[in-house]
Amino acid sequence: MKEELAVYIKELSKSFKKFIAVDKINLKIPKGKIYGLLGPNGSGKSTTIRMLCGVLTPSEGEGSVLGFDICKESEKIKQNIGYMSQKFSLYEDLTVYENLDFYSSIYSLPNHLKKERINELINMAGLQGKEKVITKNLSGGWKQRLALGCSLIHKPSLLILDEPTSAVDPVSRRIFWELIHNLAKQGITIIVTTHYMDEAESCDEIAFMFSGKILAKGTPKELIKNRKCKNLEDVFISYVQEQTGEKVQSSFNEMKFIHNKEGEQK
Numbered sequence: 001m002k003e004e005l006a007v008y009i010k011e012l013s014k015s016f017k018k019f020i021a022v023d024k025i026n027l028k029i030p031k032g033k034i035y036g037l038l039g040p041n042g043s044g045k046s047t048t049i050r051m052l053c054g055v056l057t058p059s060e061g062e063g064s065v066l067g068f069d070i071c072k073e074s075e076k077i078k079q080n081i082g083y084m085s086q087k088f089s090l091y092e093d094l095t096v097y098e099n100l101d102f103y104s105s106i107y108s109l110p111n112h113l114k115k116e117r118i119n120e121l122i123n124m125a126g127l128q129g130k131e132k133v134i135t136k137n138l139s140g141g142w143k144q145r146l147a148l149g150c151s152l153i154h155k156p157s158l159l160i161l162d163e164p165t166s167a168v169d170p171v172s173r174r175i176f177w178e179l180i181h182n183l184a185k186q187g188i189t190i191i192v193t194t195h196y197m198d199e200a201e202s203c204d205e206i207a208f209m210f211s212g213k214i215l216a217k218g219t220p221k222e223l224i225k226n227r228k229c230k231n232l233e234d235v236f237i238s239y240v241q242e243q244t245g246e247k248v249q250s251s252f253n254e255m256k257f258i259h260n261k262e263g264e265q266k
Helices: 045-052 074-080 096-106 111-124 140-152 170-185 197-201 220-226 232-244
Strands: 005-016 019-030 034-038 060-065 081-085 158-162 189-193 205-210 213-218
Touching: 005 045, 005 189, 019 045, 019 060, 019 189, 019 205, 019 213, 034 045, 034 170, 034 197, 045 060, 045 158, 045 189, 074 081, 081 140, 096 111, 096 140, 111 140, 140 170, 170 189, 197 232, 205 220, 205 232, 213 220, 213 232, 220 232
Parallel strands: 034 189, 034 205, 081 158, 158 189
Antiparallel strands: 005 019, 005 060, 205 213
16 A cells, blocks of 8 residues: 655755755655654755745755645645744734634634634643733743644644754653654654754654755664664764764864963963
């Protein structure tokens, strides 16, 4: 039986004048999977995400998201996906409930579904008792859960998370990922960019990006085995070193003023 795809892109590129941000990448993401995009800053992850969201038009290539053409049907894509960024696109002066109500209106959720859907998301995110709290007064972890709720209000088939845990504590990160895995069990496809290797290892499949290209893709176990590394962080570093020709190491030893007594103030 042929696996159904949530995302299919072929030879996809994006250029900004002479700068190539994404260079002829290919991806097939099955429905219901958690797919991780890894890479250092400037590798092309966010540009790829923006093309998948229908925000940026590709310079070359083709592809589809949930069956919609990324070049011709961007508005349909936007209506059928959920998106959450590290900046949490929330209205700080609104309450928790008002934010959810606002996003339900953006997606034209029928009135008879609004209240029920909002209450379900509040329970899912553990926000009971915080419905009337002004959003700016929430901690980073609570804002993260609220932002996730807002991105799910219209019941998207695909959820895209762009470094969603970069500004929260370890406990909030763990709770957040428990929610993500529960959503995947419900059949929602999830694409996530992250710098945390423990998060990446919990993905079903991942792709490494560097300088706009995809260097490797597969399950975390496959990539660790193929590179003969101990963990995914070592795999990540090995690819970076291979591409740059430079060893990834601390520059601590180069700070002579710490190690040498020469020039020390008396």
